[in-house]
Amino acid sequence: MNIQGTAFRTIWLSTDGAAVEVIDQTRLPHAFVIRRIGTARAMAEAIADMVVRGAPLIGAAAAYGVWLAMRDDPSDAALDAVYAALLATRPTAVNLRWALDTVDAALTVLAPEHRGRAARMLADGIAEEDVSQNRALGDNGLPLLQAVAERKRDARTGGDDRGVVNVLTHCNAGWLATVDWGTALAPVYAAHDAGLPVHVWVDETRPRNQGAALTAWELGQHGVPHTVIADNAGGHLMQEGRVDLVLVGTDRVAANGDVANKIGTYLKALAAHDCGVPFYVAAPGPSIDWTLAAGVGAIPIEERAAAEVREVTGRTTAGDIRTVTILPADTPVANPAFDVTPARLVTAFITERGVATPAELPALYPEHDGQADEALAEG
């Protein structure tokens, strides 16, 4: 996607071919800084410090981390060491383990002298696969937005939005969380690039403000019209008919279609259901956990640090980045990071294989049929 008119990905090989470059996401939205990463150790630090974040991007970054290690020392010992070091950076990220296992399995069987070049090809492949998967999500979601635009044009309501498709999204499931295109925002970029008038309501997404910091920034850079709102505002906007559809990403989908995603997603799904607004979940195949019958009450919810609620970081008028405390001293805080939206509130999933209701989802992935049947029978 574009940054100030220039196409970027979140991770790429440096022009001299000697290092990997990434957008430093800890500096957004206040500064656009490219970070050059020349060693596996530096890549592990970049993942741990959330210089790169978002499950798909972390997977690609880890694969490039293995390449950097193998380039310098392709021994079995070095391979084992880099695998362990990278896996330890973000223990709960499913894509991280998947990417590392994929690269490790392929490299182990190669003679050490071939590992450097192979590792780079594998990392490139993982990155490209993410891009093409997300592009497919965009292509599959685009007709949903086109249908809204056509309906609004037909209605010729004469309202002030002139057929604009109003999408509400929560958190950041945009291109910054992936190598390119994003998941939930892929259909938005596809629509915008196809000339469809689209506008995004961006939940600020407390407590980490990924909507305010990342989604607003990436939409702004690519030129997609958007408006940031407090997380509290979405229900009211839906009630007033100012949201045409909700589009969110997911961390994990159960076999029955229950959706784990950033805390607060469930509230937006309830409002969408109450107001007759379609609620879509962009779910790449790997995010569906076919071994899990149902998600509500079953998916463990990470409790994160109180400081995320207690403190807010931003830019002062002088341009400094400062952190301030918004609570009385010693106030107890709870900070569940995710919630689970019941499948009954999900209109459809947008996947790289097409659009499907929760009930239709297993038919898109027949290779998991046995698993899904088993899980659903148990559940």
Place this chain on the structure above:
Amino acid sequence: MNIQGTAFRTIWLSTDGAAVEVIDQTRLPHAFVIRRIGTARAMAEAIADMVVRGAPLIGAAAAYGVWLAMRDDPSDAALDAVYAALLATRPTAVNLRWALDTVDAALTVLAPEHRGRAARMLADGIAEEDVSQNRALGDNGLPLLQAVAERKRDARTGGDDRGVVNVLTHCNAGWLATVDWGTALAPVYAAHDAGLPVHVWVDETRPRNQGAALTAWELGQHGVPHTVIADNAGGHLMQEGRVDLVLVGTDRVAANGDVANKIGTYLKALAAHDCGVPFYVAAPGPSIDWTLAAGVGAIPIEERAAAEVREVTGRTTAGDIRTVTILPADTPVANPAFDVTPARLVTAFITERGVATPAELPALYPEHDGQADEALAEG
């Protein structure tokens, strides 16, 4: 209620009888500062600058403002001037106009030499009426919390909450918004003071953070156990059975029971309904607008400044109060300040006259029967 073990109200006469003193709410939660207000002009500034805020407190503060003016100059011209100056401070606050009209009507018919003393008595009366009305809300709401505590004790679930009644609240409808006791928090204080184990989940209430700044502070000072959460977290907590009831205040109730309150209230009402959690609205009689048939789509929703979403103010580790921007420069923002919760999501209203479902509410206020019938027939 208590501050560090000492009983306080939000507004009182100074011990020398020559001025009014208030808690400076713009300094909370980071500093507890008492502000002495000796002139009507200073009172108008205190209301406009939100040194005092909350509809019931503003009403009492305005009445004391009239007293300060009359003490210095009890002429008709001075009475007209102070009425206009105070009314202009917060044009949308219904209680402000009601308090000013009450005081003005009583003073106009008096000879100027009697106005000073009468104005003070009227202001005292308005403050006392608020306190007794809120105490009645607390008394009427208390049995709802007692019933939960008994049910939990009977169930002897052996859970880790040992019969604690978990209340979720949004924004600040506590004693800081009134002269004492609060509205939504009145039953909580009544329960706590009666020895009932009660714990409050406090929504931080973006964008102005009244929950984080005010509700957490006042509960902490009075010793009521509480936990601050991001506004996004409430649905998840209800889904997990960790909320026994929701208690909120209101800015305006329509005759059919639709409830206008701080933005985000509607989302919590939806979650409560979905999870089978009772949703109570503390509604003093004056907050019910019997001329309005229905609230959804009818109550005008104030759009407030973008800076409230764009910026966050808090305390640095050095102890300075600083404001930081959390958005990319020039990001568009929308900031609707209230939403309307449909009556179908309201379990009951807690009023100074008792507890009533939306359908039962008109029977509690027979003096408005004609108005309500007319409004509902039109609506």
